[in-house]
Amino acid sequence: MLFRQFFDITSSTYTYLIANKKGAEACIIDPVLENVPNYLKTIQDLDLKLVKVIDTHVHADHVSGISKLRDKTQCITCMGKSQNASEIVSMEVNDNEKFKIGDLELRALFTPGHTDDSYCFLLDDKIFTGDTLLIGGTGRTDFQNGNAEDQYNSLFNVILKFDDRILVYPAHDYKGETVSTIGFERKTNPRLQVKSKQEYVDLMNSLNLPNPKLMDIAVPKNKKHGVPLEIQMQSNGINVQQLKTMIDQKVIKLIDVRENFEIQRDGSIENSIHVPYAQIENFFKNIELPQPSEKFVLYCHTGQRTYLALQKLKNGNIHHLVGGILNWIEAGEKVHYHHHIN
Ligand SMILES: [Fe+2]
CATH class of the missing domain: 3.60.15.10 (Ribonuclease Z/Hydroxyacylglutathione hydrolase-like)
Incomplete structure (x- = not known):
């Protein structure tokens, strides 16, 4: 070591x-x-x-x-x-x-x-x-x-x-x-x-x-080392309400970038795929970028990791959930729990 x-x-x-x-x-x-x-x-x-x-x-x-x-x-x-x-x-x-x-x-x-x-x-x-x-x-x-x-x-x-x-x-x-x-x-x-x-x-x-x-x-x-919500919003951020609308319109792919233990602990938003934060750049390098009508939304625990990810990805079709799953849960929205995570 x-x-x-x-x-x-x-x-x-x-x-x-x-x-x-x-x-x-x-x-x-x-x-x-x-x-x-x-x-x-x-x-x-x-x-x-x-x-x-x-x-x-x-x-x-x-x-x-x-x-x-x-x-x-x-x-x-x-x-x-x-x-x-x-x-x-x-x-x-x-x-x-x-x-x-x-x-x-x-x-x-x-x-x-x-x-x-x-x-x-x-x-x-x-x-x-x-x-x-x-x-x-x-x-x-x-x-x-x-x-x-x-x-x-x-x-x-x-x-x-x-x-x-x-x-x-x-x-x-x-x-x-x-x-x-x-x-x-x-x-x-x-x-x-x-x-x-x-x-x-x-x-x-x-x-x-x-x-x-x-x-x-x-x-x-x-106590101020975090990335504030206003700053997170400026980097292609969306709020819980906007995410709900996009989910209803079925125009997005949701990507959870957290670690396994966080997903098991806090649950996740339904129908999201898991791409850990460290692999997110590679993930987007290896797939076809979305059609203009199709968007990606990344989310993490507090929105800070996805904020960093968007700083690197710089793609107008890739958004992130401001405040992360904590905001989603605080807004009273449902999470679900997996039995298996790959
Ligand atoms: Fe101390």
């Missing part, structure tokens, strides 16, 4: 680049905006294809590089499901859901506490713990809907349940540490030596830390 840990000196943030091998699909976890050129150079040097970029939570101490990486590479942006995630990223993962980066498989773990949108990500013998578990510490719980009780549960009932040999890669370190293990943290991390949940809560609530310097800038910015 190709694995690289980047360090941002200003915010003491660790960013991770993961791929199976040279030339393969890659993902980045917790990128920092200012370091995007550096990540892109490494990706290029290793001939990698960046397919996903993940934030473990809405960060308060740095501006995330997810939208810049998305705009530069058309990759899928990803966070764990939360109140704000669907406006920020193009793909949400739920607790315990697995998704692929080439041959590698990541598993999302919902670990609220530092914030109410914190997730950790497990990959083979590594766990990316965000700000939930740090080396010799744990993430503060005093802002962004943090909650010390939730964090106790996330630590003791989720993260520390994994094997002692699993490697711990946090989102930050302020003392120059780079990696630890579950076993080492369990035995030595001062925050984990408590005898009860109440002791942990009391410990966390007595910290009285100053707010991060960039918090008032970083948090609002990090």
Whole structure:
């Protein structure tokens, strides 16, 4: 496996680049905006294809590089499901859901506490713990809907349940540490030596830390990485009502570009064919373009992936559903569930 840990000196943030091998699909976890050129150079040097970029939570101490990486590479942006995630990223993962980066498989773990949108990500013998578990510490719980009780549960009932040999890669370190293990943290991390949940809560609530310097800038910015609906509309977008009319007139082919696990989880619009986002350009290269009366409509989870697809396809007969299937469901329209997906 190709694995690289980047360090941002200003915010003491660790960013991770993961791929199976040279030339393969890659993902980045917790990128920092200012370091995007550096990540892109490494990706290029290793001939990698960046397919996903993940934030473990809405960060308060740095501006995330997810939208810049998305705009530069058309990759899928990803966070764990939360109140704000669907406006920020193009793909949400739920607790315990697995998704692929080439041959590698990541598993999302919902670990609220530092914030109410914190997730950790497990990959083979590594766990990316965000700000939930740090080396010799744990993430503060005093802002962004943090909650010390939730964090106790996330630590003791989720993260520390994994094997002692699993490697711990946090989102930050302020003392120059780079990696630890579950076993080492369990035995030595001062925050984990408590005898009860109440002791942990009391410990966390007595910290009285100053707010991060960039918090008032970083948090609002990090909630705005998504592609807004008005912008999605400008790129051959159609709304739910227009889509319904087109379906009734039987003049369209509907294409679902999401991943299998999303289709199984959220259902799909009837009579759509499945062409995963990564294959959409090839799909249109290999078919005859539609007759003037025939149109294609692409849809995804939030409309952000299909917006990116249309930026590349640039064909007046190819449209996309603004707001994705989330808007369709919110409008009270039906979805149906498959038993088999190819
Ligand atoms: Fe954080």
